[in-house]
Amino acid sequence: MTGENRPPPEGSPLPPHPPLTEYYPGSADRLRFVRQLFDSTAGEYDRLTQIFSLGTGRAWRADSLRRAGLAAGEAVLDVATGTGMLAAAAREQGGRVVALDLSAGMLAVARTQPGIAFVQGTADALPFADARFDLVTMGYALRHAADLTATFREFARVLRPGGRVLLLEIRRPEGRLPRLLARAYLGAAVPALSRLARGGQAGLLMRYYADTIEHCVPPAAILAALGAAGLAEARCDTEWGVFAAYSARRP
Numbered sequence: 001m002t003g004e005n006r007p008p009p010e011g012s013p014l015p016p017h018p019p020l021t022e023y024y025p026g027s028a029d030r031l032r033f034v035r036q037l038f039d040s041t042a043g044e045y046d047r048l049t050q051i052f053s054l055g056t057g058r059a060w061r062a063d064s065l066r067r068a069g070l071a072a073g074e075a076v077l078d079v080a081t082g083t084g085m086l087a088a089a090a091r092e093q094g095g096r097v098v099a100l101d102l103s104a105g106m107l108a109v110a111r112t113q114p115g116i117a118f119v120q121g122t123a124d125a126l127p128f129a130d131a132r133f134d135l136v137t138m139g140y141a142l143r144h145a146a147d148l149t150a151t152f153r154e155f156a157r158v159l160r161p162g163g164r165v166l167l168l169e170i171r172r173p174e175g176r177l178p179r180l181l182a183r184a185y186l187g188a189a190v191p192a193l194s195r196l197a198r199g200g201q202a203g204l205l206m207r208y209y210a211d212t213i214e215h216c217v218p219p220a221a222i223l224a225a226l227g228a229a230g231l232a233e234a235r236c237d238t239e240w241g242v243f244a245a246y247s248a249r250r251p
């Protein structure tokens with residue numbers, strides 16, 4: 001194994017992808033870029049998600065929570081909640097939901113959802129006491145965290161013993177043809193559709209989406225980072241080759 005492809009030592013920082021310098025100069029500028037991107041696209045996010053997921057976005061989130069065994073009355077933390085789609089689905093299934101996001105723009109849209117407590121913050125420094133939640137969820141934001149090792153440690157810390165993690169993500173399809181098709185769809189068709197529908201930064205958001213999926217660390221590295229954070233039974237269930245649901249449990 002060369003130094004380049006050797007896995008990092010367990011517990012060391014794990015950025016989900018290398019710096020994408022087409023969008024920002026270096027790692028130090030990444031958080032600001034991500035915040036600005038989501039602030040400026042917050043008003044369009046739900047519409048884009050419906051186009052991007054071919055209309056399945058809300059149902060997929062609700063089904064994933066059911067499969068994760070969410071029970072009425074459980075305390076749920078939805079990290080990187082965006083406009084609150086996953087948080088709202090958890091509340092509809094009886095969860096007592098707290099939702100956190102980096103972007104004030106996203107939170108301003110999310111706050112129209114009733115019955116959820118919203119907090120501004122980052123995934124790798126959660127402003128919550130230890131062992132407070134039964135379920136920590138994060139939808140389509142793993143690629144935007146600065147460091148998966150620190151983020152998953154925080155998830156383990158705020159979970160009570162026996163509590164679960166559910167991470168929804170898009171994974172890079174295996175095989176050359178599926179990858180080319182996904183790349184064409186995400187990188188070209190969706191931005192073009194979005195621009196036709198309305199102007200704004202939708203095209204930039206979708207191109208960035210496609211690039212972060214393309215460059216994201218593989219599922220095996222994500223599972224290893226969950227394990228290194230002290231979470232057990234880590235697994236990844238994939239549907240249609242791209243829709244991934246990672247789950248794990250605090251022992």
Ligand SMILES: C[S@@+](CC[C@H](N)C(=O)[O-])C[C@H]1O[C@@H](n2cnc3c(N)ncnc32)[C@H](O)[C@@H]1O
Binds near residue numbers: 038049080081100106
């Ligand atoms: C693609 S949206 C996903 C929103 C929502 N979870 C969903 O299922 O639709 C990604 C969200 O992650 C947030 N985000 C990005 N990096 C973050 C971080 N380090 N900590 C907290 N939130 C972050 C963004 O502000 C954005 O709202």
